[in-house]
Amino acid sequence: MAHITIQDVRKSYAKTEVVHGVSLEVQSGEFVVILGPSGCGKSTLLRMIAGLESISSGEILIAGKVVNDLEPHQRGCAMVFQNYALYPHMTVADNIGYGLKVAGLPLAARNAKVAAVAASVGLTEFLDRRPGQLSGGQRQRVAMARAIVREPAVFLFDEPLSNLDAKLRVQMRHEIRRIHNQISATSVFVTHDQAEGMTLADRLVVMNKGVIEQVGTPEEIYHAPASVYVGGFIGSPAMNFMGGMVSPNQACVALENGSRIEIPQALATAHAGQLVQIGLRPEALSLVPAGMGAFDATFDFFEELGPTRLYHFQFEDLMIAALASDKPPVQVGQPMGLKIAPEAVHLFAADTGKRLEATQKAAQPVMV
């Protein structure tokens, strides 16, 4: 167990900076997921923690010790790679035990440890096989076992599930969480898959273009996204966005076509007259007869999801998605009203994209 402190860390290749001053605190024993699209710098950040990538400026501390100039194995981290990175010429047992062998552990002790770890991830009967003779899921387990056996203080995962099929991915997700709870290491997990991020994380770090957009529990991030970017990135189906202006007199946002969307009075007072983007979660919209809702939109088509249906509407030149369980009440091409509770409206500044709150606190700090 060890906590990780990242202080204003930057990474540049030649003259291009790809990570622009990231600060983050990971508590001991915490499971943190770094989530972001490809190229956002999340893997680079992870590799800087691991020691596979040099740190251009800033400091990384593991268990209170600056590790900037330490070799990877001196940092007490173990890493699970995206493509597993198993040694193809070694058996499963040798793959798992390689780190122990390098550390100079005697053969008997090594074998005992390897056997114990292999048993814990269900690999006992495959110890004599080569990685080439294993399935994707089994290789994944070997990669996990290789990391566990070293009893690391910090567990690093670089998109370890992205090469698996959907069903196996969910299964391995549970397994990773179970192992984390069992060995109580600090885990940092990088992924572009929001479902993985939401389900695995104690705390979620959303990155975009080399900076951290928001840090918080999955719940906080879903229900109070700090920016337009986070709102649009987290949640499937994605949040709907519309431009408008906070009406100074009534508690609402006036859209360009004159429709009004009600928002809490305190929020309207705080940002009266400001140009905003409003964010509406599809599940926050309810379908009502035309003229009865906040605004009317033309019914386009719907997707059957089983427990619910995803309705698509045309509103001005925007596509609006709404989740509802009832059958389509009108014909395609007919207008329908969409209603929304004032508390469910997310408000973002049109210029900066930052979240607007009723109590005007500064943009949520990234350090937690």
Added chain:
Amino acid sequence: MRRAYFKNNWVAALMVAPQLIIVFTFFYFPTSQALYWAFTLEQPWGGGNTWVGFDNFAAILGDAYYWDSIWVSIVYAIGSTALSVIMALTLAIFADRQLAGYKLYRVGMIWPYAIAAPAVGLAFRFIFTPGAGLMMFINQMFPDLWNPVDNGTQAMGMVIVAGAWKQVAYNFIFFLAGLQSIPRSLIEAGAMDGARVLRRMRDIQLPLLAPTFFFVLVINITDSFTDSFGIVDTMTAGGPSRATNLMVYKIFNDGFQGLDYSGAAAQSIILMLLVIALTFVQFRYIERKVHYT
């Protein structure tokens, strides 16, 4: 894989013709001639060849000089292959680690392969000549230490160095390609496991280089049996007292200097069979054991 088909067979034939003509002129035709000569003997005063069966082969295999030549060839093959493989591997490892200036010497390393064997031999003859340059300096300090003209072992060493030098470039390309095809993440996994540079090389890179290694080995040994002619011819002419009389040089010597066409032809058939057998054995049995999938 996409394939192109020719509707007109004549066009196809025309296109493969140049290559076929070359192969027939310079391989099948000489081979058939060698076979003919190997099983016949020209009459002393001309007037056609008479069939002698395996007599030519029996004569060669009963000749102690021929066995000497085989032994010398094996020494040369092992010596030059080992030396060039070790040198090429070392250089490739440095190039792979991208030490300063690697781009420059990566190109520089490839040039020696473009030099013809006799030119290599000539260049090394200047370097190793006892009467001038570096070797003269050494001989001045330790009189008569270096004289490949009458010391067979030194002559062999000299030929091996020249042969290996020429082969290094070729091996280097394959080793570098082999090293670069090892996924970076394996090296990184090794680093996470605590292995340092040399340990990673021993435990991860070299084992994964094994297929390349055996390919290079086959090519080098085969090459050393056949391509060494130019070097021997310019450097030692097989001497001193047959110490560097490699099989391929002995064929030339017996055939074109001694005018024993039948004996030389029989030797070249044996050499050909040896090379074919070697290639077959190595590809069939050794290479199979070194693939990881």
